[in-house]
Amino acid sequence: MAETDQSTARAAQFAKIDPAFQVTVRDHVYRTVRSAILSGSFATGEKLNERGLAEQFGVSTTPVKEALRQLETEGLVEALPRRGIVIRFSSQWAEEMILARAALESMIAHLAAKRIGKQAKAELQSVADLMKKATASGDADRLIELNEMFHDQIHDCSRCTYLAKLIERQQFYDASIRRVIHLDPAERQKALEEHLAIAQAIIAGDSDLAERVMRDHVVRSGDTYLNIVFGKQEDI
Known part of the structure; x- marks a missing residue:
């Protein structure tokens, strides 16, 4: 005991x-x-x-x-x-969670590009612009806040209810992991480029492109998460 x-x-x-x-x-x-x-x-x-x-x-x-x-x-x-x-949580389990989240987020982005309204386009672009400033300043806490706002806005303008419920269990980043990720200048820049591409595709109404770039973003950022969490354990 x-x-x-x-x-x-x-x-x-x-x-x-x-x-x-x-x-x-x-x-x-x-x-x-x-x-x-x-x-x-x-x-x-x-x-x-x-x-x-x-x-x-x-x-x-x-x-x-x-x-x-x-x-x-x-x-x-x-x-x-x-x-x-x-x-029972393991690197294999985490990888499956990442792939499940990538599938759900990409479909939500696909629908958001189809369903987004004029005001929502302006709001999404506004958050993307704020992400540019926060990335340049290296403000990790602000980037964490804006990242959540960005994805929430996409969920809102997609008007999904069923998919939004399913994705709740695929939220696996906590603030400490996000902060570690965003403290890396190269990671900040890469994430910004991906977010801007997602926003551009959704605002343009290109549902297939929005689906693809969102999926690629979630999978890549998920790989970063796996390296941080489980790479650390392998070194012990």
Whole structure:
């Protein structure tokens, strides 16, 4: 038991929950642990200790159990008889998530190019222009914010509901990983070029081009993520 507790504590430290936080305790635990798993804080096959997690969050074991069950439905963890909860997230699993996200995002971009209105075109171009400025200044936090805004606008103008729901489970970048990516000047420039190409295709109404450049962007940025998270583990 002591070894398991030490393993959990070593992998990631979680702060106690602020009572004013406006989500359920279960959801907060779920989101925080999920983010830690996806950012590589836990190794594949590593055990998670429910009681140790509950103590770190300052909550009972009930919301922790519920959060872990939710993570199990996504395949990120698995409850094994007599072994407890173990991490199942791996480089192979991450690669499949990236490909699934690429397929969904590319179809959303395809529909956005078909359905975008005049005002939405102006708004998308405005965000693209802001991304140029943030890239030039090297403002990683601003780029993270604009990146999310950019993709949200594409989702909105695509008027997709079913695909937007499906893509929720394919969100695997957390802020720390995005920051590492955006601190690299070469990566910032490459991402900007890709975002500008996506915006241009959607605004021009070229659905096939929008689909292709979006897919290529997600796959390439996903490869960068894999190198950061799992390349780090291979060096240990």
